[in-house]
Amino acid sequence: MIKTFKFTILTLITFALFASPAISDEFTKKDLERWQAEFMTAVKQGEKLFHSSLGRNTVSCDMCHPNATNTHPETYPKFQKQLGKVVGLREMINWCIINPLEGDALKMDDPRMIALEAYITYERRGVKLDPGKH
């Protein structure tokens, strides 16, 4: 076991010494720009969803949360009285879709859910994490 581990380390060091700079843990300015653009695409899509009808009664998220205020993504996970347990932000997004918007819950990995989360957290950028806060 220990032997195998030592061997692995040795292999890695050797690899690091002789490999070209294009190994996976290096990235360029161009990469950064692309990743940022991908993220902002999700933010833009989230902004659109946030201002559209996601349920059956034409009500949209922004009607109560302009610029996603009072969503407090920095405070999750936290205890939510109406759900009776500690939940993440996505569960609260679904709570709003089901109740005030009278719609159906999104899957946790639905691209629309991710986009909503991207927009909500982006509007709150720079605020320090404060999990559990009320």
Added chain:
Amino acid sequence: MKKGISRRNFLKATGIIGAAAASPLSLVEFSWGKGSEENFTVAHISDSHLTFINGNEFVRNFDKGLKRAVTEVNFMRPKPDFVIFGGDLAQLGKREEIDHGLEIMSKLRYPIRWVIGEHDYYLDLGKYWEEKVSKLHYSFDHKGVHFIVLNSILTYDDWMFNKWKSPEERMSQMARLDNPQGSPFMVKDKQIAWMKEDLSKVSKDTPVVVLSHSPLYKIFKPWNFWTEDAEKVQAVLKPFKKVTVLHGHVHQILYNQIGNITFQAMMSTAWPWPYPVSYAQAKNAVPKLTVFMNRAAPHSERDATGWSMININNGRVINDFRLWENTNRTLKYDEKLGYPVDEKYQNPENRIPPQEHY
């Protein structure tokens, strides 16, 4: 109450105050001050945002808010002399929504004084409202107080007439509060000139109450908690001794004093709005004087919503917020301090955790 004898003092002097106090009607309604300036009570309902879905379906939650306010105002004591509606009856200015609103409001047993909001205006620029509901700006006198009703949600001509493909598009753009393509509210010179002319016939010691939809001062431009030409309006009101502006639009408890003018916002019957201090990406000018409403808890539909009982007492407003899921609040102008104070919470020591917004 400087000159003359008030009814209250008269009653006291004649020893029948006990009998009067025992009556179910508050003494406030009976006493009056100098000249013809009497004390009276009105109700203020605002921002119901009735939303048409289709057929005869409307958003249930918002219907419930307005209906509840109407029922409560009908039972309120002392009875109001009239009811003010502060604007945003509809959500997208649709005829269905305005008709629906008129039907619910017709259950009120008292006359209504209407103020128009941007959600009522930007589909047809107030045409249907003027036909069916009310004039857009007007004035009237009531028991010695001069009331001015403004259409404060106008905006630049170019935005209003040229920018959008259709009236529906213009309406939905204005309906989005956090719209980066929005345009600031204005009273505009023509209406300001009318106001000046109207007030030229009013003595400077007559109490003036201005009813508008937008706050007639500048708090936060990105959400139109803002009137672009507020300074011009304030200048017209400056020579008057007692001036109060009662406005809607902000869906929250918000009050301020600028010079001689007291500003007070009314709650919405539909939903509360966050304070601009909660938006981390932009500066705001939320008045330091305001003790915030309790933070809305979304598991209750009627949280941080309600209406107001307004006592006009010696030309000053005492505002009793009737809050459905929160402790009622009372705002009263303090003659010594020269600004309105919350009876219970103005002292920072008395504030409670939900009044801290972040």
